[in-house]
Amino acid sequence: MDLADPARRAALPALDTLVATADEGLHPWVRRRVCADERRTALAEELRFWLCTAAQDLDHARSYADAAPQSGEPAAAYLDRWLPLTTGGHVLAGPRYLGRDPDLPFVGVTASDRVLRPGDAGALREIARTEFGAFAPGFVLLTTADDLAGVAAWPGGRPEMRQVAGRLGDLRARSVPPSLSTTRRRDTAFYDEYERIHGEHVARDPAHARHTRCEARDDLRELAELGLLHDVRVDGTWAGIVAAEPDARRGLRGATVVELLLDHPFRGAGHGRHLSTLLARALPMPDDQHLLGTIHAENVPAYRAALAAGRVDVGGEVVLPLDDV
Numbered sequence: 001m002d003l004a005d006p007a008r009r010a011a012l013p014a015l016d017t018l019v020a021t022a023d024e025g026l027h028p029w030v031r032r033r034v035c036a037d038e039r040r041t042a043l044a045e046e047l048r049f050w051l052c053t054a055a056q057d058l059d060h061a062r063s064y065a066d067a068a069p070q071s072g073e074p075a076a077a078y079l080d081r082w083l084p085l086t087t088g089g090h091v092l093a094g095p096r097y098l099g100r101d102p103d104l105p106f107v108g109v110t111a112s113d114r115v116l117r118p119g120d121a122g123a124l125r126e127i128a129r130t131e132f133g134a135f136a137p138g139f140v141l142l143t144t145a146d147d148l149a150g151v152a153a154w155p156g157g158r159p160e161m162r163q164v165a166g167r168l169g170d171l172r173a174r175s176v177p178p179s180l181s182t183t184r185r186r187d188t189a190f191y192d193e194y195e196r197i198h199g200e201h202v203a204r205d206p207a208h209a210r211h212t213r214c215e216a217r218d219d220l221r222e223l224a225e226l227g228l229l230h231d232v233r234v235d236g237t238w239a240g241i242v243a244a245e246p247d248a249r250r251g252l253r254g255a256t257v258v259e260l261l262l263d264h265p266f267r268g269a270g271h272g273r274h275l276s277t278l279l280a281r282a283l284p285m286p287d288d289q290h291l292l293g294t295i296h297a298e299n300v301p302a303y304r305a306a307l308a309a310g311r312v313d314v315g316g317e318v319v320l321p322l323d324d325v
Helices: 006-010 015-024 028-033 036-054 058-067 118-131 168-172 191-204 217-225 272-282 300-308
Strands: 081-084 090-097 105-112 139-144 158-167 180-184 229-234 237-249 252-262 290-292 294-296 312-321
Touching (some): 015 105, 028 158, 036 090, 036 105, 036 252, 118 139, 158 300, 168 290, 191 217, 191 252, 229 272, 237 272, 237 290, 272 290, 294 300
Parallel strands (some): 252 290
Antiparallel strands (some): 081 090, 139 312, 158 312, 237 252
């Protein structure tokens, strides 16, 4: 790892500071369900990447610089920065590209030393314009525990990805029609069918391409080897796949959904709301861990299906556009 200069590293906050603030800002559902030590251990695992890699690893920064050479900025400029807010406190923020698309730059805020509130929106926009103007960002993106109504309190803000979570033991206890089942998948021989299903979904609803994408065959193969990829069957007939990967985020540990996919002939029959339960039952993890996942706020059918399956909205991303405020 090629690290940034010692003076820069010395100016960064302690990981414990970021963890304490993030813990304070978690959704009440998380704080009630998970003990403090477990929450903070999961948060430290998540935040360590931003503090130790995104803010210090020049090799990581160069990967961003190589993807967006038109900015003209040196690799070090792509490192996250610890910056003061005019409203008090500091944030860890850096330049990003949505989907690594160099035409969609934004400023990502990943940590802070106090919980951020709607009153900080102006200060966050100011940092984006003054500190990251060379990247021509279109918006600021941060994560909060606000529900959808709370996001509306951020001036000019709008929701992006929502985090939905459920305790595995609770999800496993929910009923599933006897016609639905899963079997462990040990290969990726289904991949052509998988690509076809995604393609048909996009053809029927072009917005689907924004909300989800095909996973790489090699990535699915790795999940299969770990017992985290399963076929969905309806009355014994192959109908789709469910998959997840080990993860820790927002104070919760468990598995993040990678795929909940049904072929078109099996959609519209009410099967979708049972996919989370089927996946929870199939995962080789204890009951006290969680099924995690992010769903775009505009993907209303998937969001409603997740809530109907017993998962809870524990917060998500807030977008603060820079061009209309």
